Amino acid sequence: MAEVVYGRWYLNKYFKSAKRFRYFQSMSFAIAQGIVLIYFFFQYMYGGGEWSLVVISLYLFMTAIVISVIVYHFVIKRRMPPKAIMFSEECIFLLNYRNQLMRIPHGKIKCYDFEYINQKIHLKLYFKENIIGSKEFIPVADREFIERLFEYLKSKEIPRRGMPMIENL
Incomplete structure (x- = not known):
């Protein structure tokens, strides 16, 4: 693994x-x-x-x-939020509402976006291919999780929605 x-x-x-x-x-x-x-x-x-x-x-x-x-x-x-999420070097693992472990490779992630709605942070991942559509995690309330998530997405050079890729700057 x-x-x-x-x-x-x-x-x-x-x-x-x-x-x-x-x-x-x-x-x-x-x-x-x-x-x-x-x-x-x-x-x-x-x-x-x-x-x-x-x-x-x-x-x-x-x-x-x-x-x-x-x-x-x-x-x-x-449209249910996932029960759990875990990061690895090659992919993101999601545990969905049916207790199925979904593996999302970094190459299939197009961009991400955060929204602050009703004092909760929502994360949306957008995919290059239509695997499972736009996935929404609600709510991401853990501060440590948010910081690690930002570091993780930046380290994989996944752009934020509406922002140019790092290579294009």
Whole structure:
């Protein structure tokens, strides 16, 4: 295996909260439809409402569950931040949400960018080829990790987005 530059895994302590928040985002429509279903059912039982409203709201509730599961599986889950990250001489290792170890060689990294959003630093890596698209790590809160990451990316001469390469200066 490659020699490790930054010897410990950076475990993303915000991974579980991000996962719960994104799951709630996808299920919010189904929850709203469930409340409407319960309302129409009780209105039918005690207030003499129409049975067709209960059937329609049941159909919408089931449809909302199917749509939210599809959205969660195909859209939201793929944008999850990695659980952990480690640097080596030849590549960057990522541990993704499925516990798969992804190896990203330096030659495939085009540039990187940092953003400061809601008191958290976000790192985006952009790739020359479309391997996994733009990968976002959220949040990078460890000061030591941030300093080592800057040193690491500069030592590999990976440019920051919008900045020229070192050779071109």
